[in-house]
Amino acid sequence: MPTTPGEIQTILPLCAVAELEIGTPRRVIAEGMPPLAVFRLEEGFFVTNDTCTHGEASLCDxxxxxxxxxxxxxxxxxxxxxxxxxxxxAVEPIKVYRTYIVNDQVCIEKPGNSPHDEAAAPIDHGAQP
Structure with missing residues (x-):
């Protein structure tokens, strides 16, 4: 599990922490990524694909x-x-991303650049790298 910036292969900033309200997801479009949903819950930040695996709807709606x-x-x-x-x-899971807070930005590890891309890997929701 990466704990310092040197151990994180590539991070992708998505949005500022201050832009997110608890319980209100935000849709983010990032280069080279499918539409993403950023969630702020009481216990941290979570990022998933935004598109429902059943009907192609935006989960942010x-x-x-x-x-x-x-x-x-x-x-x-x-x-x-x-x-x-x-x-x-819904029977097929949505993809989740390892999430970090870096310089007050919600960030994810860019897929394909980390040994932690496997779905079974634990996710540090809102951890400081």
Whole structure:
């Protein structure tokens, strides 16, 4: 698990911490990435793909309840911590990204540049590198 900037291969800043409200996701478009959803919860920051795996809707248009986001189209739900579906018709998980706070910016490790890209790897939500 990386703990210093030298151990993080490539970080990708997404948005300022101050721009996020608890429980209100923000859609972010970053070069070379699918649309992303940035979540600020009481216990930290979480980043997932923004597109529902069931119906192609933007999860940022959905409802956040605790650590779950509900798709606005068909009411499927996902846990934003690990991406697992928590309510039908969602059955395929959404991708989650290792998340850091660097210089008051929410950042992720750019996929393909880290040994931590595997879905089973733990995620440091809002950790300082």
């Amino acid at each position: 959905g409802f956040v309840d605790g650590d779950e986001v509900e798709c606005p189209w068909h009411s499927g739900k996902f846990c934003v911590r690990d991406g697992r579906p928590t309510a039908f018709p």
